[in-house]
Amino acid sequence: MTIQTMRQTFDAMRAASLRAQTPPWSERADRLKRLRALVKDNRKEIAAAISADFFNRPFQETELAEVFPAIEGIDHALSHGRKWMRVQRRSTGLWFKPASSRIMPQPLGVVGILVPWNYPLNLAVGPMTAALAAGNRVMLKQSEFTPRFAELFATLVRASFAAEEIAVVNGDAEAAREFSSLPFDHLLFTGSTAVGHHVMRAASENLTPVTLELGGKSPAIIGPGAGFEKAVERILVGKTLNAGQTCIAPDYVLVPEGQQQRFIDSARRVFAAMYPDLANNNDYTSIVSPRHFSRLQELAALALQEGASAVPLSDMAPDAATRRFPPVLLTGVQDSMRVMKEEIFGPILPVMSYGAIDEAIGYVNAHPRPLALYLFEKNRATIDKVMHNTVAGGVSINDTLLHIAQDDLPFGGIGASGMGAYHGEYGFETFSKMKPIFHQSTFNGLGLFKPPYGKTFELMMKLLVR
Numbered sequence: 001m002t003i004q005t006m007r008q009t010f011d012a013m014r015a016a017s018l019r020a021q022t023p024p025w026s027e028r029a030d031r032l033k034r035l036r037a038l039v040k041d042n043r044k045e046i047a048a049a050i051s052a053d054f055f056n057r058p059f060q061e062t063e064l065a066e067v068f069p070a071i072e073g074i075d076h077a078l079s080h081g082r083k084w085m086r087v088q089r090r091s092t093g094l095w096f097k098p099a100s101s102r103i104m105p106q107p108l109g110v111v112g113i114l115v116p117w118n119y120p121l122n123l124a125v126g127p128m129t130a131a132l133a134a135g136n137r138v139m140l141k142q143s144e145f146t147p148r149f150a151e152l153f154a155t156l157v158r159a160s161f162a163a164e165e166i167a168v169v170n171g172d173a174e175a176a177r178e179f180s181s182l183p184f185d186h187l188l189f190t191g192s193t194a195v196g197h198h199v200m201r202a203a204s205e206n207l208t209p210v211t212l213e214l215g216g217k218s219p220a221i222i223g224p225g226a227g228f229e230k231a232v233e234r235i236l237v238g239k240t241l242n243a244g245q246t247c248i249a250p251d252y253v254l255v256p257e258g259q260q261q262r263f264i265d266s267a268r269r270v271f272a273a274m275y276p277d278l279a280n281n282n283d284y285t286s287i288v289s290p291r292h293f294s295r296l297q298e299l300a301a302l303a304l305q306e307g308a309s310a311v312p313l314s315d316m317a318p319d320a321a322t323r324r325f326p327p328v329l330l331t332g333v334q335d336s337m338r339v340m341k342e343e344i345f346g347p348i349l350p351v352m353s354y355g356a357i358d359e360a361i362g363y364v365n366a367h368p369r370p371l372a373l374y375l376f377e378k379n380r381a382t383i384d385k386v387m388h389n390t391v392a393g394g395v396s397i398n399d400t401l402l403h404i405a406q407d408d409l410p411f412g413g414i415g416a417s418g419m420g421a422y423h424g425e426y427g428f429e430t431f432s433k434m435k436p437i438f439h440q441s442t443f444n445g446l447g448l449f450k451p452p453y454g455k456t457f458e459l460m461m462k463l464l465v466r
Contacts, residue, residue: 001169003178009167010110010182013137016164017109023135025082031132032081034160036074039125042156043067046121046149053117053146055286055323057242062121065241069405070125076407076424077133084133084428090436095464098441105432107135108185112208114176114199116191117145117288118245118345123213124153127188128166130427136186141169141179145288177202184208186431190247191215192343193416211420211430213247214413215343218370220250220400221360221386223377228259231376231398232266235349238374238400240274240327243285244347245292248372248393250400251343252333252350254360260353264311264329271313271327278314278326286323287346293323296346300328303339308332308350357382361389369393371417374400393417 001009020027039046047062090101111131115124124140131138140157142150147170154168169179180187180202189199190213203210220238222231238250255263275281287293297318304310314326327347333340339350354360364373373392377383383397393413394403404411404423412421422430440446448460 001171001175003175006169006175006178007182009163009169010139010184013110013139013164013167017107017137021109022106025085028081028085028133028135029078031161031165032074032078032129035125035128035132036071036078038156038160039067039070039074039121042152045152049148049152050120050146052148053120054288056282057285058283060283061242061285066119066122070122070129072405073126073129073407073423077129077428080425081133081428084425085135092438095445096438099444100439100441102437102439104435104437105134105428106435108431108433109136110139110185111136111431112139112141112179112182112184112187114141114179114187114189114191115143116247117143118242118247120146120149121153123190127190127422127427130422130424131186131431132166134428134431136431137164138166139169139179139182139184140166141171141176144170144172181205186211188420188422188430189213196418211422212413212418213411214371214416214418215247215345216368216370216413216417217251217340217343218248218372218374218392219252219254219364220374221254221357221364221376222256222259222263223357223375223379223382223386224256225379225382226376227378227398228262229266232263233270234376234399235374236267236270236274236327239349240271240284240347241401243287243325244327244349245285245288245345246401247345248401248404249345250349250374251370252340252352254352254354254363257353257355260331260351263351264331267327267329268313275314278316278324279319284324287325288323290320290323292346293318293320293325296325296344296348299339299344299346300330300348303330303333303337303348306337307334308337308339357385361386364390369413369415369417371413372396372401372403391415 047059050062051057085105088103092099092101113127128138150170157166157168180199183206187203187208188211193214196212196214220235235250275284308330309332311329316326318325330350333350369391371393373395375386375397396403407424410421410426411423
């Protein structure tokens with residue numbers, strides 16, 4: 001889509017939204033059902049396209065991490081959306097009665113969504129579901145790193161939706177910049193913190209409100225009262241899904257002092273059981289591009305040069321031809337190392353130790369607030385201590401990743417990991433104007449408070465301000 005076509009498409013959507021500013025639930029539900037059918041009926045072709053873009057990604061992983069949550073989110077909206085869009089009664093202050101107050105959810109208009117490459121289906125359909133449930137039109141900019149999926153999805157959308165309902169934009173970084181500069185009624189971006197700055201700057205020219213789903217270094221803390229072996233297994237599952245190319249993947253691990261070797265030994269056993277014969281195992285996802293593969297190699301090599309030690313979890317060496325990058329643990333890392341300064345976004349996992357749990361809490365709090373935090377612990381007092389004394393976009397206790405799969409929980413970052421949230425009703429509200437309405441009664445006391453001010457006014461103010 002050319003820049004001129006992009007702007008023409010936006011203008012047509014804006015005109016359509018003005019013609020039908022508050023579509024009924026029947027119309028919104030129809031769009032959601034068409035989106036559900038698009039995903040469900042074409043899931044094999046979608047998985048094949050994504051696998052080809054990554055060089056290899058198992059069909060099962062796309063089903064689990066993309067198709068299932070996308071359909072589950074749509075079903076949740078279909079079950080609850082009619083209730084979300086109802087006018088909500090609110091209490092009216094005693095001195096303003098018998099007037100009434102209410103909140104009317106209203107579509108914003110045209111919503112822009114910038115989709116990343118790591119989960120190109122789910123991170124498109126999830127925000128689209130919320131925006132459509134709220135009654136909006138949607139423009140979608142897909143990543144140039146997943147071109148086969150992008151072309152397929154654009155074709156499927158054109159076959160299922162009118163251009164004024166959903167429009168898909170494919171193109172490079174220049175297209176993304178132009179897309180971000182359109183005067184959307186709301187813009188959602190999922191991606192890196194660095195690019196998030198550019199998106200927010202472009203949106204600010206139009207005073208477009210933004211939701212930024214970024215990333216950061218999400219810690220996994222194994223507490224002193226954790227089930228250690230199970231904790232290692234669940235951390236490895238969260239780190240190896242999509243080969244660690246997940247915005248909420250555990251980025252580093254904090255283990256009790258003296259437990260580093262135990263973690264390493266357990267991680268080796270767990271990975272060998274999950275991915276036997278890695279070189280010939282199609283259950284393990286490739287790195288999305290040569291550029292991203294080289295970046296991970298540089299991160300690991302530089303960490304070793306700076307004094308860290310590497311513990312590979314497989315005998316297989318990284319393979320540039322297949323972009324298969326086996327997981328590697330790093331010990332002896334320092335905050336000054338590049339690997340501890342930026343989000344890893346791949347299967348490299350620093351393992352650090354702490355003394356008391358307060359030390360682990362202090363380490364997390366000394367760094368930018370993460371998109372996710374994982375705590376493995378059985379003791380309720382320790383859980384409460386960590387929960388009350390850390391801040392993160394979301395938390396899973398005794399597991400990884402799964403808070404993002406809960407449709408009744410908001411998903412979003414805080415600070416450098418993002419702003420705003422979506423999923424379920426929270427997404428509906430993000431893409432709605434929750435319009436407050438005060439309805440004055442025919443009979444009211446307004447006359448007691450207007451000029452000229454005199455003794456009646458003074459008496460009333462004494463009653464109000466006591």
